[in-house]
Amino acid sequence: MDAENPAPASPVLPRSFDETHKIRFECRRGIACWNACCSNIDISLTPYDVLRLARRQDLSTTEFLWKYTVPYEMEKDGIAGVKLKPVDGGTACRFMESAGCSVYADRPTACRYYPVALLSLRRQDENVDRQSYALVEESHCLGHREPREITVADYRAEQGLPEYDELARGWRQLILKKKSSGPAVGKPSQRSLELFFMACYDLDRFRSFVASEGFGRIHDLPDDEIRAILEDDVAAMQFAFRFLRQVLFGEMSIALHAENTEARRVRLAEQRARIEREAAERLAREEAGDLPED
Numbered sequence: 314m315d316a317e318n319p320a321p322a323s324p325v326l327p328r329s330f331d332e333t334h335k336i337r338f339e340c341r342r343g344i345a346c347w348n349a350c351c352s353n354i355d356i357s358l359t360p361y362d363v364l365r366l367a368r369r370q371d372l373s374t375t376e377f378l379w380k381y382t383v384p385y386e387m388e389k390d391g392i393a394g395v396k397l398k399p400v401d402g403g404t405a406c407r408f409m410e411s412a413g414c415s416v417y418a419d420r421p422t423a424c425r426y427y428p429v430a431l432l433s434l435r436r437q438d439e440n441v442d443r444q445s446y447a448l449v450e451e452s453h454c455l456g457h458r459e460p461r462e463i464t465v466a467d468y469r470a471e472q473g474l475p476e477y478d479e480l481a482r483g484w485r486q487l488i489l490k491k492k493s494s495g496p497a498v499g500k501p502s503q504r505s506l507e508l509f510f511m512a513c514y515d516l517d518r519f520r521s522f523v524a525s526e527g528f529g530r531i532h533d534l535p536d537d538e539i540r541a542i543l544e545d546d547v548a549a550m551q552f553a554f555r556f557l558r559q560v561l562f563g564e565m566s567i568a569l570h571a572e573n574t575e576a577r578r579v580r581l582a583e584q585r586a587r588i589e590r591e592a593a594e595r596l597a598r599e600e601a602g603d604l605p606e607d
């Protein structure tokens with residue numbers, strides 16, 4: 314299941330609605346389809362999902378990613394994503410047990426949302442996303458036959474989603490912004506994919522990067538902010554989103570050391586001048602070669 318990112322051919326009903334809409338659904342222990350949804354997974358993780366699951370297993374994000382996830386490129390926009398890795402040679406979730414989900418209190422956003430699909434929409438002229446929802450009706454899921462009616466707002470609250478969505482907001486906005494900047498910006502470089510991957514999902518590696526001498530030489534961060542990033546997972550994650558907005562979209566919110574900024578500016582200007590000079594020389598050589606002889 315992938316309630317967050319329904320594919321075009323998925324059983325997501327085409328109708329979207331807001332939080333006040335009532336759905337008829339209940340998942341309960343003892344239902345005949347118990348665990349059917351967790352037996353065939355396709356679950357994308359948010360950065361906060363990765364953090365919660367890694368900390369639950371007492372793992373660094375690097376170890377968790379290696380052991381429990383597979384990387385993928387989200388849609389065709391060159392955005393790095395991670396999915397839960399199913400059991401070896403199968404499709405079931407590694408956290409599924411006969412009694413149910415073994416990581417229930419820290420289960421990912423997509424598992425909490427199911428069978429509701431979150432649709433984040435953004436208009437070209439807007440910098441904020443609007444949320445709407447759709448219903449996923451898969452034939453194996455008998456929860457739709459239960460008599461309980463519940464609004465999407467109450468369902469989200471029941472599933473602990475307000476906190477998860479709040480903490481994933483910066484990440485979703487980055488994705489929407491990257492998608493809406495589309496082909497004009499072109500295919501992102503391998504380096505920008507890797508940076509996005511590290512800052513969003515491998516928070517412990519991102520922390521080491523922030524603590525490195527190279528980062529400190531360029532960025533001018535107050536000591537208390539560095540301390541918060543090093544000690545507090547959520548502060549580090551929010552800073553990672555800020556850092557990516559600055560690096561990918563030029564939204565400057567992290568101060569740079571002036572002398573290094575100037576040195577970078579001079580280096581880039583020299584580099585640009587060299588590229589232009591080489592291009593002009595190449596053109597001149599080509600034109601000379603192309604000229605008909607007298």
Ligand code: SF4
Nearest residue numbers: 351406408409414424
């Ligand atoms: S994390 Fe839990 S709820 Fe989600 S697919 Fe795995 S077992 Fe099911």
Ligand code: SF4
Nearest residue numbers: 340346348350454456
């Ligand atoms: S009711 Fe749906 S969500 Fe609940 S166990 Fe069955 S298939 Fe999974």
